[in-house]
Amino acid sequence: MNVEIPFESERHAEIALNSVIQDEEPRAGTHIERKITVEGNLLKIHWEAEQARILRTSAQSLLQLLILVTQTIEQFDGWTSRTSRSQWTSSSLKCPRSPNSRPVSILKLKPCRAEVANLVEQQETLTKMQFLFELPAELKRKIKEGDFESAVDDYIKANSVLKNYDNHPSFKSIQEECELEYKELVAKLEEPFSENDSEEELLIRCIRLLVKLDEDRSSSLADGFLKSRITKVKHRDNTLKSFSSEISAILADICVNITSFKNVFHERNLNSSLAAQHAYQSLKRHVNDILEELTDDFSEILVTNDLSDDQLSTSLDLWYSKLSATAQILPELNLTGRSEELVVSQAKIRHDSIRKTLFMKLEEEILKIEKSESPGATNAAILTLIRDSQHQLDKFFTMSKSYSQIEYFLVEWSDMAKTLKIDAVDHIASFCKKTLETAHPALLFPLSALASIWSETTVDQCIERKDRQTVNRLKISFSQICSAALKELVIIRGCHCAELIYRSVMAKDWLNASEPRGPRPIVKTFTDEIRKIDEECSKFMRPGVRPAKSTRSGSMRIDTLSQRSTLNIQRLFTDKIEIYDTVQSTTISVTSGIIKIALKAMLESVRLKTFSSYGLQQIQVDLSCLHHILWRYCEDESHMSTISDEILQSAALRALERELMEADVIELIVEKAQLA
Structure with a gap:
């Protein structure tokens, strides 16, 4: 590390050199070297050390000694350090005076004032340097004692000083140590936000200090608070009864922590309306994520427990009623809409399950046509499967009370129920086409006969005649399947x-x-x-x-x-x-x-x-x-x-x-x- 200290004159620099040169730097076990020289009115000091701690200790000791030397020069050398006795005599002779009065020297005051000003400036500079060298240790002590307010003030003050010397290589180690202590200070201030039992007053105090250090930390602090306070509860067992008993406690805890969050991350604490808005957006995202996790857990429970249509409808009604009641406390989070989404999604899943099961049974029935008594018997079995699935779907919809409360879903479900038959017939046609590609020759005869029956009569029986466009399309499709099967045969x-x-x-x-x-x-x-x-x-x-x-x-x-x-x-x-x-x-x-x-x-x-x-x-x-x-x-x-x-x-x-x-x-x- 290199330090240059300016003095009023070369003589003052040499006095300082002779005063501090006697204090030889100890070498045994310290691994440090120090070299002091004078160039003009500059006292130049060069240190080399393996550890920043040793370098800081040596520099602090030398600077304290130089402050003492500067004060001594100011006290004993006075203005004569710049003006010799001959100069004073020649100057005083030019001044008019009475025979009985003492010599009045106008030149005497100017050198003294300039000398004092220069020495004061040097002392202030050395004092600032001493403050900077002692800053890392002071920050560490105050952080350990919990005096975070003083630590924040010292760092802000030192940071403004270090900016003036940011290009000077001598202060690089000081800056690095201060940055380490700064990170420790920030970690201590952020620590309460990751603890779920921190008091609200402590959180407000910490966030105000952090705002002084860095105004952009509100988002990360909000995330830490939310992750520690509002978390997903681990269920004891994966049963519908256990989940139903825990959901009320989970939603109540969410309400309490949201109130605390609003008090801590208020605009008056963040000193920024924009930062408060960002924090509130983080709150909404986090709570939405928690609710999504709860929704996923509930959906998984509904799937893994293999519920009947009646049990599923009852469970959905229970979920819808609880979240609708909670929505009155948390209107910003649109819990009603989320509960409706779950009910609708589960209803669609059950619709898709019924539809998929129907399709599998239809495929099995078609593949068994070779062993069937006649294509007519297979056709009758297919029609029975479609009617049973349609009846199951209609019955499931009437079981739940929550469906009737979701207005937009009424129309959607009606369309889904109406299209089940059309989807089933379309699937029969597509499966027959796919079967033709790899079908055994013995299957081609009955498959073509089944397609012929559908094209002539069954499509009209299965689908409402009002939809003539769909009926004609399906008839043509089955007619083509029949021709393709016969041609392949x-x-x-x-x-x-x-x-x-x-x-x-x-x-x-x-x-x-x-x-x-x-x-x-x-x-x-x-x-x-x-x-x-x-x-x-x-x-x-x-x-x-x-x-x-x-x-x-x-x-x-x-x-x-x-x-x-x-x-x-x-x-x-x-x-x-x-x-x-x-x-x-x-x-x-x-x-x-x-x-x-x-x-x-x-x-x-x-x-x-x-x-x-x-x-x-x-x-x-x-x-x-x-x-x-x-x-x-x-x-x-x-x-x-x-x-x-x-x-x-x-x-x-x-x-x-x-x-x-x-x-x-x-x-x-x-x-x-x-x-x-």
């Missing part, structure tokens, strides 16, 4: 049959085929599969319009070699057959779609093979047998005839010899096969 079954036919064609050596005596085994397999599908469909849907008996001949001839060009010309004037067309909710539509997919696969496989004359005749026999059986399972027999003709023409174009079997022979083979 047709594709799955059709691809299965197509794979069987494709493998049978690709596996046979058609060039070395023997003369046909009957249809190949794949014909019976395919026709049996179609019959099976027709029987399954008839359990879940209408048969549809079946075609009349066909009069088409079983013979298929190729008269000329230019048949390919003729066939291409015929195709120009023939409507295109949609293989993957829309499937209606009838049995005939399903079987017709499967047959078209299977015959299309046969056509593509025939185009990859080469046939002998017997091989071509075998294809002719197979097609005749298929047509003999499958015409009754097609919506339009002409589609099957067109695809069959195209298959035979393709085989003929790839045959080495285009010799077809006579129609009479084919009829005999078909009758002998006994496929009907």
Whole structure:
């Protein structure tokens, strides 16, 4: 640490140096070094020490000695320190005087006054420095004794002095020690705010002193007061009965502490209306947080105790009545609104619980449709679930008295109750769509039948007819689900049959085929599969319009070699057959779609093979047998005839010899096969 002390003259500085230089600084065990020099009229002192405490002690001792030296110089050296005897004599000779009077020296007073003023100024400076060096110890003593008022005054006074020397390195250690003591002082003043048994007068006294030190601490003090005084009570057990007995005591304690808070953090104590407003905002936030915690605890208790509808309604009425009564004491905190929020939220939670339970039961019922007696039985079970849930919801609302006192909730609950059926039907539709993505083929038949029933009649039964827009939307949705399920079924079954036919064609050596005596085994397999599908469909849907008996001949001839060009010309004037067309909710539509997919696969496989004359005749026999059986399972027999003709023409174009079997022979083979 470096200190420079100005004197009136270099002589005075040397006198001070000679006076203090004799007092050698002890070295053993103190770890401090001191160096004193004179430059002009400045006495320069340099200290080096490992600890600030030792440095402060040494500086304090030296400054006390310098004060004594300054006082001695002022007393004994007088004005002659600046004016020599010769100067005084020469000056006094110039002054007029009478023969009998004493010499009058005008110059004598001016040097003395200036000297005294300078010495007084030096003494004041040294006194201030001594005060600063002693300040940390004084602050520590006063804080320990509890004299907080004096400690605050000393710190404020020292802080104003230290600001004048804030750029001087000599006062850095003093500032650091003062800051430590300042923090200790602030901690002592803030300590009562974190204790729940502090008296109100002590709190007012402390907050006034803290305001002197820092006006922006009101928010933190308010938070400390609130955290220590207004806290959430830990419940002995997590039961509704225990919570109900404790809630009254909790709210009463909150009221008492709010009154105390308003007295402590009043505008007259904070000296600022803005700070008082901020403190009051902290109060509102904290109490709101406590009430939110109580609300959460109550909500948790309602959930964990698994209450019935009657018990839940009674509990909500109890909560609403207690908070409504407390709201008269604390109108600023809007406790009535908070109690209403809890009642409404719990009612909505129970509504969502009933709704969720209904949805789960609906999903289980839909997944069991495969084992059900019929789609109609599943449909009836679904309607029963929806009616029971609606009745439970209406009964729950009429149990509680608090619901009727919350006006805005009456309309909201009415809307929630009305939309339960619509939400249930929407969920059925969405679940059916989701099920189609991963459904087993055996589930597609009954699922499509259920969707068909809903689209035709059940939607009208379940939802009020006044809402025609919603009814029409749901009907269209179920109709689309039915079509999607049937189309998926047709594709799955059709691809299965197509794979069987494709493998049978690709596996046979058609060039070395023997003369046909009957249809190949794949014909019976395919026709049996179609019959099976027709029987399954008839359990879940209408048969549809079946075609009349066909009069088409079983013979298929190729008269000329230019048949390919003729066939291409015929195709120009023939409507295109949609293989993957829309499937209606009838049995005939399903079987017709499967047959078209299977015959299309046969056509593509025939185009990859080469046939002998017997091989071509075998294809002719197979097609005749298929047509003999499958015409009754097609919506339009002409589609099957067109695809069959195209298959035979393709085989003929790839045959080495285009010799077809006579129609009479084919009829005999078909009758002998006994496929009907």
